[in-house]
Amino acid sequence: MDALFGKTLSQLQDLAVSQGLKPFVGKQIANWLYQQKITSIDEMTNLSLEARQGLKEKYQLGLMAHQKVDVSVDGTKKYLYHIKGHQYVEAAYIPDGDRATLCVSSQVGCKMGCLFCMTGKQGFQYHLSAGEILNQFHSLPEVKNITNIVYMGMGEPLDNLDSVLDSLEILTSSWGYGMSSKRITLSTIGIIPGMKKFLDTTGVHLAISIHSPYEEERKSLMPIQQVYPIADIIELLKGYDWSGQRRLSFEYICFDGVNDSEDHARALARLLGGIKARVNLIHFHPIPDSPLTGSSRSRMETFQTILKGKGYYTTIRKSRGEDIFAACGLLSTKEKLAQESKDY
C-alpha cells in the first residue's frame, strides 16, 4: 500500500482530488502528517469518516519506529530503521551542547564506490522514498531536540534526487515542518546535473566531498571524478552567490602520506580560487581491508594553518560515534545484518 507520509502538498492535493475530495483536504492531511504526532489515519478528525475510510482503503500512514539503537560513549546514538524486505538504514543522532544534529541516509548502500567508505563497500541496494528519509527524523525519540539535519548518512543524496528534493521541500515548507533551510546541509560528491537542480530549487547549505585537489589522485579515491571532474564542479559553484546566508563547504578527509602534504593544501587553495567557502578537515575513520590510514593531528593542523593563511575558514571536524560505527562513512548495514541476523 502506498504511504501518505512523505508526500508533498501538491501530491496530497492531487491525491485528495483523486479520492473525490476538495483540494484543501490535501493541506489538512499535510498538517496531520507533519505537524501532529498521529499514529493512524483515523486520528485525522477534521476529515469526514467517509474520507478517512476512503484513504484507509488505498493508503497507509507510512511511519516506522526504529528497530535498534546503539549508544556511543560520547552520547551519539545510531538508530537502525527497517525499510523494506531485508533492507535497513541508519541515522546518527549527535548531541553537542545546545545543538543536536541528525545525520540522515538517502539510500541503502551507495553505487559511487569511494575507496574509503563503508557504505560504498556495501554496494547499492535501494533508493529511499521521501517518506523513508523523513521517517528517520519524524520517528526519532529525540526529534524535539534536533537543531540541524545533515544529509551525510548512507548514500549519495543527488543520486536519489527526486526523493531528496521532496524531503527537503517537506522539511522547509510552512505546511510541512517549517524548518529553516539554513539548518540543513546536503553533502555530495558532486553529481553536476543534480547539483544544479538542488542549487536552483532549495536554499539548503551545500557540502562538497573533495578529498584531493589533483585529478588523478581524486580519481583513485573517488571514481566519480571521471564523470564529473572537480574543476567543472567548482566552475559551476562559482556561478552561484555564496555571499549571503547560504553556506558552501568542502569536506576533506586527511589520509596519511596521500593527500595531507603542504603542497596539497596550497593546491587546494588554488583550485578553490577564492570562492567563498569553508573547508572542513575530517579524520579518516578506518574501514576494514583499506590501505588508507588517517593523518596525525599535527599534520592536519599544518594543513589547516596553510588554508587559513589563504583566507579559507578551516575547521578540523570532531569525530563522533566512532565506537558504535556511527561516524562519517562508517554506516553500513550489510555485514552487520549477516553477523547479527538473530537480533532482527
Ligand SMILES: C[S@@+](CC[C@H](N)C(=O)[O-])C[C@H]1O[C@@H](n2cnc3c(N)ncnc32)[C@H](O)[C@@H]1O
Ligand atoms: C558517507 S558520505 C554521504 C554523503 C555523500 N555521499 C558524500 O560522499 O558526500 C558523508 C561524508 O563522509 C565522508 N566519509 C566517507 N567515508 C569516510 C571515512 N571512512 N572516514 C571519514 N569520513 C568518511 C565522505 O567523504 C563525506 O564527506
Ligand code: SF4
Ligand atoms: S563517500 Fe558518499 S558517495 Fe562515496 S561511497 Fe560513501 S556514501 Fe557513496
